[in-house]
Amino acid sequence: MRTKEVALFIQDAVLLPGGRLEISVVTPSDLCVVADVLKGYYELAFAPLKVNSDLPCYIAATQCNIIDFNQLDNGCLSIIIEGSQRLKILSAAKKRNGCWIARALPCPNWTQEPIVGEFEIISAALEQFYQVNPNLLELYSQTHLEDAAWVSQRWLEVLPMYNRDKLILVEQPNCHKTMDFVLHLLKSYVDV
Template sequence: MQLPLFPLQIYLLPGGVSKLRIFEPRYTRLVKLAMASSDGFGLCMKDDTNLCHFGTRAIITDFEKLPDGLLGITVKGIEKFVINRHWKEDDGLRFGDITMLTNWTPADIKFVDRDISNSLKALFDEYPEHAAQYPIPDYNDMTWVCQRWLELLPLETNQKQWFMSRSDHRAALSFLHNVIDEQLKKDL
């Protein structure tokens, strides 16, 4: 599959939602291409000047004219992919030949994982502007909870890419237990 690529430092996983400002002509073209096709576009990270291997296919769910006159779009992550090869066209818009990866399977929350889910809920309660992007949060799906935490935490690009390469949420869950359980101990 070929998709136009939008390289950003935003880390968006399947089910994630983000708002983007569009101001460059090449990305206006990307929006037009994504709106004309049900395939959307590829959101991928950059490591210094190079594109990272893993990204997320995103679709545009809403758009608006921003107060500064620019185009604002709301995007939702659909599925992960790996970039096999990529190229840049004359206007600077990148395209990639990609292979879709299997999304993490939803997983019921276990009793021992409730602090991770509850901490995310507390964070969303504290920052309602972020929570507003998720009108129906799924705090009972550990996969959904792990993906939202990974999007929010200030991780290095290589760490984010490593988590994207995993076939399920277990590595992320183990990592989150280390981070959140340690913070909870400090708070006591």
């Protein structure tokens, strides 16, 4: 696969293919990123923040699209982004306007596969999570609770874990380790 140049949106969160996230665009450099993407200069990538590193983010990132805009009560802009393609960040440089531009290599997305057997509890638990957190559910026009890859990635986005720990699972070639991890978490919670 060929490398590509992307504008980085860096935050202390994880966004994966098929996932959606609402982001407040507050700083001038954030506005420059949005403007550069909308002008077609760069494609947009979302990357988890990494401190004390040569790169400003972890190397696992996700190419995404801006799918909606909102004006917040304080007058600031928020955007809703949707992840589309896994990327590996090879290098990054900061422009004068504060925007980070990276050279990235597309990586294979996890393939869709059905949820079967004992793993169905993971899908049911995610559905309950969304009922308790309707603001997250509102981001999606439809959910794919029957797809193990989609469900696994949504759990990685919302679990309260350090990004470095999530990315160990994100960098796997498929969703199987994440499914096992989430199932173990849910079973241990029920056993308490």
